[in-house]
Amino acid sequence: MQVREGMSAGGLGNLLIVDDNEGVRHLVTRWLERAGFRVTQAKDGAEAMEMIRREPPDVVLADIRMPRINGLELARMIKRDFPSVKVVLMTAYSSPQTIAQAKREGVDDYLEKPFTQDQVEKTARAVLQS
Secondary structure (H helix, E strand, O other), X not given: OOOOOXXXXXXXXXXXXXXXXXXHHHHHHHHHHHOOOEEEEEOOHHHHHHHHHHOOOOXXXXXXXXXXXXXXXXXXXXHHHOOXXXXXXXXXXXXXXXXXXXXXXXXOEEEEOOOOHHHHHHHHHHHHHO
């Protein structure tokens, strides 16, 4: 696997977790840090965009339903301004319309809540390698 700029020497990347639910944000962060990823957090899409402009991560894992800038809007902005950043959307409110819209926005993968630690780790690894 070729190491992208920003990825750690061990092949694990820099991830940004975006969720307005503090418990979910901290849990996903803890899981991914234990797996060896470098993880930062944002409480909503607006804060995430500020962070991404300063230092783009390799992957953004974002909840769809958030205040100010929702996950779909965030994905659109990331793909427009930072096309190399991978985006994974997380939601408990999946529908065929939401999945179709996510694909149109260029989302790289999709996680349905509730998810397991294994699902989150596998998804992060897979999008980093794609």
